[in-house]
Amino acid sequence: MARKILHRNCGIMLIALVLVAGIRSGMFFDGDIYGVGVGFGVLLLLMMGTKRHGGIQGQEIDGIGMMPGLVNLDKGLRVVLGCICGMILMYVLHAIGRPLSLEGTMKEIILWGSYGSFAAVAWRICRTGDGLRMMQVAWHLMGAVLCGSALLAVYGLLELPYGIYHTADADISATGARLGGLLQYPNTFGAVMAAFLLERLFALPSVLRTRTGTLRAAAALLPLLPYTAALLLTESRGAWLAAALACAAGFAQERRAFAPLLVAAAAPLASAALLYRQLAEAKLAPAVLPGLLWLAGLWAGGVLAGLLLCRWRHSGGSRRRYAAPGALGAAALLAAAAGAVILHQVQDRTLGGAATLSARRLMYSDAWQLARSSLWLGRGGETWRQSYLAIQSQPYVGAEVHSGYMDILLNTGVIGLLLVLVLVSFMVAGLIAVSSRLMPAAFVLIGHAAVDFDWSFGLVWLLLLWLTVMGFAAASGREVQNGPDTAQRRKPFKIEKKLLAVYEGNRGNRPIQSLPLLRVTAIVLLAGWVLLAAALGISEVKERGAASEPPGRQITLLQSSLRWSPANTEAALSLADWLPPSQRIPLLMQSLVYAPNHPGLSWKLAEAYSLRGESEEAAAWYIAAIDQDRFNDVKHTRAVLKLASLADWHRTAGDSARSVEAARAGLEILKRYRSLAAGLHEMKHLRNDREFDLSVLAVRQANRLEKTLNGGTRKHAARQPMKADILALR
Template identity: 90%
Template sequence: MPCKEQPRLNGYAWERGRWFMARKTLHRNCGMMLIALVLVAGIRSGMFFDGDIYGVGAGFGVLLLLMMGTKRRGGIQGQEIHGIGMMPGLVNLDKGLRVVLGCICGMILMYVLHAIGRPLSLEGTMKEIILWGSYGSFAAVAWRICRAGDGLRMMQAGWHLMGAVLCGSALLAVYGLLELPYGIYHTADADISATGARLGGLLQYPNTFGAVMAAFLLERLFALPSVLRTRTGTLRAAAALLPLLPYTAALLLTESRGAWLAAALACAAGFAQERRAFAPLLVAAAAPLASAALLYRQLAEAKLAPAVLPGLLWLAGLWAGGVLAGLLLCRWRHSGGPWRRYAAPGTLGAAVLLAAAAGAVILHQVQDRTLGGAATLSARRLMYGDAWQLARSSLWLGRGGETWRQSYLAIQSQPYVGAEVHSGYMDILLNAGVIGLLLVLVLVSFMAAGLIAVNSRLMPAAFVLIGHAAVDFDWSFGLVWLLLLWLTVMGFAAASSGREVQNGPIAAQRRKPFKIGKKLLAVYEGNRGNQPLLPLLRVTAIVLLVCWVLLAAALGISEVKERWAASEPPGRQIALLQSSLRWNLANTEAALSLADWLPPSQRIPLLKRSLVYAPNHPGLSWKLAEAYSLRGESEEAAAWYIAAIDRDRFNDVKQTRAVLKLAALADWHRTGGDPTRSVEAARAGMDILMRYRALAVDFREMDDHRNDREFDLSMLAARQANRLEKMLNGEHEKHAARQPMKADISARR
């Protein structure tokens, strides 16, 4: 009998080994594709623009579909249960995935309900559906990959590669070795930059780039104790210290006070979690950080445009000097001999002096901006106040995606500039209401609490991204959410893997045999009890995911065609824009661009169809008013001019143009022998002018106001008062007939 059973056992073992190798290859390939997609997201402005969101999101969805299909065939989870048993760490990992995906699916459901109803922007709502679906797909794929030891190491290597690409490209742009459009922001406003230049890198926005660099810096900083507490070689210790200078220099060059403060608070939280790591970390990191401060001062004085060769030599010298000094301090701290008792206090004192000197250099360089900046703070206060008043109009459910972008021109109390509300949490409140904000708070709280519970060194890096989003629009960059989920997955997986390596599965089961047995039994019984529902749920999930991927692909194709149209001749532009609208009827930018090429008879129906998907869009209303004025329909033109101005109150160009166009229409009707319509047009023009004048007077009488948009009553509009009054009083002057299609001043969309 044993001889008969032996071939069957060998065949089973061979088949299982082959399946295991296939699964390992699949995880490796999926991990590489996942990292490649995140790299594309980082290179493409951090997934800020619509076209990048749709393309990368569709890629995540296809990758998840691939893994779901192979999981069905191989039965990964079932194989682990029928084999040696699911490890307790992996059980907890799957529980964490359910919480994360549950919150993300809740957000998707919120936006789906908005899309079914009447959101302020259907396109913005669909974009949020694609974004949150991207986060869920990334989390699910990364979670599955990190369950294997090789997958976890691959994700960790991908994290370092991502940091190197973001930081390296920014510093190469500073030295002129890489052409990076909009990577450096130049300004003469001391409230915005103390040195006249700020580093934005691939993200093109210094504040968010600073928060991202702070996250990568803190991840490397708190990884030092695990390297330094072991008997490691010199090369490995030097490699651990090597990333500190570039990350710190990039963070400093952003001049983001919010990112600096978030990094300081997260660092303090990390030290509170690991109190014993404070001294060794300070000793090891003080010299590289001091070198980074000197490099920052040199580059800031050169306004981020240093001479290439001397600048690179200065960089190499400071970089090498900081690493060598850090290694020497670490060696002296553990040195023996007669001075052994003084080695640790002495090196700690030297490290404190270096850190203090670095802080003094930084504060001296940015003291005006650090102590000043009242203008930017006042703008934030105004913005938050207006956003709260807008949120109260639909407090529980919000108004769908891009609520602030569609509404802020109509509700802003003063003419500041800010198409993005500078708070990720406030943006969520506007879009998805209190319910959506609670879901996001549960999600970030779970991630933060989970990292604290497993005592992960990644907690400070996650805290930076969570905290800085409160004071800036970091979450408008999809990359920030991906990095936050990346940290969470790596932290949970590393903790589970570490426990398994340290204790082993048998030791873990011996320690808590009854609890582990109950868990495994519950999983097994749950699977048996829900056996008929599992295929149905799996098919439903796959169908929904396929629909989501197709939606992302359709929106992406529409965006690509719209971008292509800008560089094509007129005939080709019209065809591309029409095709773009066929793929996405809610693409308002494509509709606005196409309207410029169409006659008024075709332009008006197009714009009215687009208004169904974005009823408060100021550009669509303005284009409609212009189209009606071109046709000489003064009543409709006046109604749409008023609607467009109500949706963009502090636009003096639009206010002036509306008055001039209605005055021209009144002249045209009078010349054409239609005094009734002439008076109606003149009355509408006078009403707009009086409202415009009253708004300008009220604004000038404000005690403390800001005028980023340079709003004021224009002389050209004020001169139309007598002209309109004469028309209303029935006085006639011999004016040349003015055709309404001739513009008095340039229009602004």
């Protein structure tokens, strides 16, 4: 009884944590990652700390009791956790070495540890029939929260900052508004809504093929409209395509499900298309009362029409032979009409969008060139974020690489990418092997991550693991309930008699998992991981809290933030603004050890040295900062201005040599600035999202710098070129 209560309480806490992850922007921001990660780690520690009975746990199924075995479920857990632990090890090796960002690398360690903790706890909970049902109910609750909050925000009933993205760019939105929901990003939100929609869609055959009451059938059809409407309102072409491919894969797995699914779902999907058109024309800001009435009418009409089509398909009497083809034909017409409505609404965006695609091609090309520099092992967490400003071939905007697989390749190289491919392939293959209806939902999340940065949202990985655990546990439960013959028929999960005999014979032995030393080691490592997540989380909270405090309190909080996490570059940058240059420079130098290619740190150092009048060091760091942010015309212009001012200041002070060096450095930066701007103007297909151009203010400094340079060289012999000094200082 105590064990049952423990499992139930752990299940409730796990569900609460995942709901928090969904509500908090899908675990995209650092503070949410650390907080939720600590919760997962503490929950796993709680479960590991309890007394473990037997080497292999049983599973409780209604009417069966505790069943031994389920070896394949444990085998699946070992594969999943093995791949996750491999990823953690990759990032640990980077953290020990010299990654581009120690903070980003530690964040990835916390993220992958969170995934492993969630998978382990969810696996344990789903081993019981009650636990599996709890996780299934929680899945529906998560979908209702994500979809319901987004639609309530559309109707103005819920204040959801950044939940709706407005734009006048037709390449980005055909209607001027896109739905991002709690995730605040329409493309990823579309993929998540597609996963929830496909899970409900492929659950229909099991409900409708039985003698189901009207209320239960209506309840099964009820979620289709909101999920479909939310998916359509994101206007994510990638999510739509991924959903279509996943749906086709689902029908290929269950060929006989196509006709009943089309008949049942056509009417709700057609109603969703009409709702989408109405909301899109209102730019996601409909009149509240008429809009809600329209929603209620379409929702009820879609469900009732779906029920009528299902009843028509199964009707008897003299026209029985014509009932099924007639219902199928009517459903096909409804589906075709819905498709026509959708395509008419977004035809310009569907057939166009060449600018968006060209930006992706540029980004992928630059990312591949960056990946080649460390192809096998990568360069640690946040490689793209730390590097893209320095290596981008054109001034596009993209702090995320827009491909989860490419991001993994950049961070952990080919080895890490292979681990992830093994993990996702095992998930999909396992769900296919057990004929799980959850396969299409998992497939859409895996597929869409190839063309967008879905995996930067921790929630997406949690949903993927959630689907896998439920699919494997439900399949194992069916095999136990249907008897050994069913298990024998499923070859990928067949349990041979010899294996059972060995298991029964060794039941009294203590397996390796229960060895005290191994258990203690695992608990110690997990506790260390929890403490690391807590320290990073406290640092993040203090750094964010400092923004709303008075100056004196801000300095105290930022210093405390850096004590908890010296690698917190944002805290260092914020603190540097409050310190005099003599204290600012050592702080920034120390922070640069943890993020050597951070453009913000180099820029702050250049500014600090310029305030101290140290023109040589300032010039070196200005050039370093510009090299790390090539297409920033503000930095180019300010660097030229500051060096011109330093040159004048040195000349006034009578130091002609330093004045000449500062002027020479300013002219060198201006020359490179001109060359970079001219090169962009010569490109035929330029992607200039950052509006990079040669500024008039920078050009005006040319005569000023040349006058200083010529005046100084008449009195002093020229030194070696400033470039050599810059390289030496760097």
